[in-house]
Amino acid sequence: MERNGWVSDEAAPGFVRVRLDLAYDGQEFSGWAKQRERRTVQGELEGALRTVTRSSETFELTVAGRTDAGVHARGQVAHVDLPEELWAEHQDKLLRRLAGRLPHDVRVWKVAEAPPGFNARFSAIWRRYAYRVTDHPGGVDPLLRGHVLWHDWPLDVAAMNAASERLLGEHDFAAYCKKRDGATTIRTLQRLEWARGADGVITATVRADAFCHNMVRSLVGALLFVGDGHRPPDWPAKVLAAGVRDSAVHVVRPHGLTLEEVGYPADGQLAARNRESRNKRSLPGATAISGCC
Numbered sequence: 001m002e003r004n005g006w007v008s009d010e011a012a013p014g015f016v017r018v019r020l021d022l023a024y025d026g027q028e029f030s031g032w033a034k035q036r037e038r039r040t041v042q043g044e045l046e047g048a049l050r051t052v053t054r055s056s057e058t059f060e061l062t063v064a065g066r067t068d069a070g071v072h073a074r075g076q077v078a079h080v081d082l083p084e085e086l087w088a089e090h091q092d093k094l095l096r097r098l099a100g101r102l103p104h105d106v107r108v109w110k111v112a113e114a115p116p117g118f119n120a121r122f123s124a125i126w127r128r129y130a131y132r133v134t135d136h137p138g139g140v141d142p143l144l145r146g147h148v149l150w151h152d153w154p155l156d157v158a159a160m161n162a163a164s165e166r167l168l169g170e171h172d173f174a175a176y177c178k179k180r181d182g183a184t185t186i187r188t189l190q191r192l193e194w195a196r197g198a199d200g201v202i203t204a205t206v207r208a209d210a211f212c213h214n215m216v217r218s219l220v221g222a223l224l225f226v227g228d229g230h231r232p233p234d235w236p237a238k239v240l241a242a243g244v245r246d247s248a249v250h251v252v253r254p255h256g257l258t259l260e261e262v263g264y265p266a267d268g269q270l271a272a273r274n275r276e277s278r279n280k281r282s283l284p285g286a287t288a289i290s291g292c293c
Helices: 041-052 084-090 094-101 157-165 215-227 235-242 267-278
Strands: 015-024 072-083 106-113 126-134 169-172 186-196 202-208 257-263
Touching (some): 041 072, 041 094, 041 106, 072 084, 126 215, 186 215, 202 215, 215 235
Antiparallel strands (some): 015 072, 015 106, 126 202
């Protein structure tokens, strides 16, 4: 349960923790987190859940990764704690009823009782995003315009991959993150690579243990400058080492970004992962900064 800002690793007595696997098209959403008078993914899901269970209470969702306005998700994960009697009554019908109640730009694909210790946010060991861009001189396929960025310069994928390799590993990504008070910007970037498909769309695959605000879109912005020849391949790593935002690094538009998958450890390792995720992170010789992710 979530009380006073603390997200527990176990449901309270009398409740069942339920995992939801879901997807959404972010074009018409003001991000994941619910806001007053704005349409959000969390708001739509919690409203639909309240309606289909005929509950007077709103049951709050905890998500693996809060996406910004305009960002899509194919493999998002959330959990919600439901009263035992409500879960027993609705579990077999919940998925189909949510499909009938939710708008067409958000879908829940799976609803299941979570294993002990599962927390959609703190149990995750990595998140994988994809950013899609095309450098076709004619622009973006109209059928893909809501999911692919058009870059009006030819892109050298090999140069972008060479630059990406220098960014892998555990670093302080302050130069590529929008700073938030009390939150660390230390992350472990596990994978960052580019590939051009047969259709000409270039996809960046980005995987890390966690991401700070605007991190993927800032990294993509820097690497596109390498790909089009405006910066050398060693420039993104120099920006990273400087540790401060560089005005030349642009945060690219959100519509090219999709949360593809969230990874979790084996059930027996969930509790250990939750504790690790809540630890303060610091690099050797650096002062720890409070904040979970």
